[in-house]
Amino acid sequence: MAHRAPPLSRRLLLHGLLSVAAMAVLPPLAVPASSPLTRRLSGTDVHLPRVGLGSWITFNVGSDPVLLEECTAVMAAFFTAGGRLIDSSPMYGSSQATIGHGLAALDAMDRVYAADKVWTTSPAEGPAQIEASRREWGVPRFDLLQVHNLLAWERHLETLQAMKASGEVRHLGITTSHGRRHDRMEHIMRHAPLDFVQLTYNIVDREAERRLLPLARERGIGVIANRPFQQKRLIRRLADKPLPPWSGEIGATSWAQFILKFIISHPAVTCAIPATTRVDHVRENLATASDPLPDHGQRRRMAEYVRSL
Amino acid sequence: MGDWWTYHPEDFLMFSERVYTRLFMLHNQALWPAQLLALALGGLVLFALLHPRPGSSRLVAALLAMAWVFVAWSFLWQRYVPINWGIRYLVPLFVLQALLLIIVGATRRDGLGLPTRWSVSRGLGLVLFTYALVGHPFVAPLVGRGLTGAEIIGLTPDPLAFATLGVAVMASPAGRTWTLAAIPALWCLISGVTLAILDAAGAWLPPLAVVLALLARWWPEARR
Ligand SMILES: NC(=O)c1ccc[n+]([C@@H]2O[C@H](COP(=O)([O-])OP(=O)(O)OC[C@H]3O[C@@H](n4cnc5c(N)ncnc54)[C@H](OP(=O)(O)O)[C@@H]3O)[C@@H](O)[C@H]2O)c1
Numbered sequence: 001m002a003h004r005a006p007p008l009s010r011r012l013l014l015h016g017l018l019s020v021a022a023m024a025v026l027p028p029l030a031v032p033a034s035s036p037l038t039r040r041l042s043g044t045d046v047h048l049p050r051v052g053l054g055s056w057i058t059f060n061v062g063s064d065p066v067l068l069e070e071c072t073a074v075m076a077a078f079f080t081a082g083g084r085l086i087d088s089s090p091m092y093g094s095s096q097a098t099i100g101h102g103l104a105a106l107d108a109m110d111r112v113y114a115a116d117k118v119w120t121t122s123p124a125e126g127p128a129q130i131e132a133s134r135r136e137w138g139v140p141r142f143d144l145l146q147v148h149n150l151l152a153w154e155r156h157l158e159t160l161q162a163m164k165a166s167g168e169v170r171h172l173g174i175t176t177s178h179g180r181r182h183d184r185m186e187h188i189m190r191h192a193p194l195d196f197v198q199l200t201y202n203i204v205d206r207e208a209e210r211r212l213l214p215l216a217r218e219r220g221i222g223v224i225a226n227r228p229f230q231q232k233r234l235i236r237r238l239a240d241k242p243l244p245p246w247s248g249e250i251g252a253t254s255w256a257q258f259i260l261k262f263i264i265s266h267p268a269v270t271c272a273i274p275a276t277t278r279v280d281h282v283r284e285n286l287a288t289a290s291d292p293l294p295d296h297g298q299r300r301r302m303a304e305y306v307r308s309l
Numbered sequence: 310m311g312d313w314w315t316y317h318p319e320d321f322l323m324f325s326e327r328v329y330t331r332l333f334m335l336h337n338q339a340l341w342p343a344q345l346l347a348l349a350l351g352g353l354v355l356f357a358l359l360h361p362r363p364g365s366s367r368l369v370a371a372l373l374a375m376a377w378v379f380v381a382w383s384f385l386w387q388r389y390v391p392i393n394w395g396i397r398y399l400v401p402l403f404v405l406q407a408l409l410l411i412i413v414g415a416t417r418r419d420g421l422g423l424p425t426r427w428s429v430s431r432g433l434g435l436v437l438f439t440y441a442l443v444g445h446p447f448v449a450p451l452v453g454r455g456l457t458g459a460e461i462i463g464l465t466p467d468p469l470a471f472a473t474l475g476v477a478v479m480a481s482p483a484g485r486t487w488t489l490a491a492i493p494a495l496w497c498l499i500s501g502v503t504l505a506i507l508d509a510a511g512a513w514l515p516p517l518a519v520v521l522a523l524l525a526r527w528w529p530e531a532r533r
Contacts (some may be wrong), residue, residue, distance in 0.1 A: 061392070093391065
């Protein structure tokens with residue numbers, strides 16, 4: 001599934017021209033205006049902001065110059081708000097190239113914590129796919145590589161371990177979503193040396209609380225929570241319902257913030273990775289990585305409130 | 310995909326409606342004024358279908374075949390594949406459709422076997438073709454996507470598939486219809502499902518084209 005661009009394709013040329021144009025229009029990235037709350041990845045000195053950025057659908061915009069600039073603006077707002085981890089995959093169409101375009105336009109290679117995936121049934125194709133992805137992003141190396149949806153996970157993990165040993169990637173992990181294959185996730189978490197797992201966790205999809213989140217804590221594995229808004233379905237469902245009067249106590253001014261505060265306040269969760277096409281939304285999302293965060297009792301109250309709606 | 314019940318239809322789409330509809334805008338911008346040529350050539354095919362003569366089959370088949378190859382390359386490969394990797398598997402089918410048109414329409418002695426007498430199948434075939442040529446381009450402006458998002462025959466897949474279905478149902482004997490209609494019908498179904506998942510207006514049009522094609526073929530009168 002590797003996408004290989006020819007040495008100088010029209011697309012590359014267009015990207016180059018757009019990057020130059022974007023650099024002329026966008027102000028240079030400011031020092032982050034605020035510092036979001038971070039969580040340290042166990043056993044490392046890596047501190048990651050509790051809210052990252054996903055790229056499924058939202059950044060798959062092909063070579064559309066208008067949409068590429070909109071995505072770049074989202075990334076600019078993300079970095080300005082102190083964001084670091086961006087998540088993508090070779091499965092996400094042109095999203096990796098969009099991220100590469102934004103990173104180049106914003107000169108943000110040193111700001112990003114680059115999290116990508118390997119996604120192929122053929123273990124032999126893994127290294128070539130990872131290299132193709134790296135070129136799309138334009139980063140010298142990935143910070144995190146994850147085996148997407150556990151596809152051919154045993155052999156891919158061997159590849160990733162070898163890459164980690166030789167310094168070609170900093171961290172490695174595995175992903176799932178929608179609550180799928182938690183048994184297999186648990187097995188791998190118990191037996192393989194993982195830095196991260198990525199799974200679906202939000203205020204209504206709480207299956208991970210039973211085994212995977214406690215196990216991640218126990219084994220010092222970082223957790224990336226995907227589909228925080230169930231690809232927006234959750235926000236649509238709650239949109240016409242009132243926030244509870246006590247939402248101010250946990251610092252939430254919208255349903256998006258309410259949901260994110262719930263996710264990132266779980267002690268095992270390193271960060272949530274909402275995806276968005278909007279600058280105001282990325283700011284709103286990053287703003288949740290701040291105090292106050294709900295404590296255990298407040299979390300229970302939040303979940304009960306949503307269930308009661 | 311053992312746990313298939315956990316999937317929603319939208320889990321299978323990897324781009325938004327905005328990105329999809331803008332593909333057509335960008336395509337039109339990049340190709341202008343090729344739309345005029347495409348419409349003129351479409352008009353020529355319609356004329357050949359209305360007044361078939363020796364050589365009409367070849368003309369119709371050759372122009373449609375060119376259009377399938379052009380759409381495969383310029384729309385599917387250059388624009389659609391970058392946002393939807395699954396489409397790369399359909400590109401060879403578009404080329405195959407072009408080959409089938411050439412084989413059936415240009416190399417057989419009686420070509421497509423275009424009818425000269427009026428029948429339900431010929432009428433519905435002409436309706437499909439005419440709609441593809443002059444009706445479908447107005448769907449985009451009617452649903453608020455503007456004329457710049459118009460889908461033009463010969464440049465984009467939906468109207469090309471409708472038009473080819475129209476020609477296929479006119480062809481005889483029936484074996485030729487099925488040979489020429491299978492890939493356009495498959496495309497119409499894929500396109501309809503895509504538009505439906507995107508919640509885009511007009512998602513029912515491509516499946517309707519298939520229904521009309523089947524009706525045209527199975528209408529009792531149409532048994533030639
Ligand atoms: N197996 C895997 O590895 C896997 C599976 C699924 C997801 N993921 C990762 O997880 C990321 C997140 O999941 P997701 O993209 O499926 O869904 P999501 O983040 O739950 O939802 C994205 C949607 O939420 C909306 N949104 C974002 N912020 C908002 C706000 N503040 N207010 C209102 N709406 C808001 C966005 O719309 P707007 O554009 O209007 O803001 C977007 O349509 C993915 O992008 C991907 O990187 C990984």
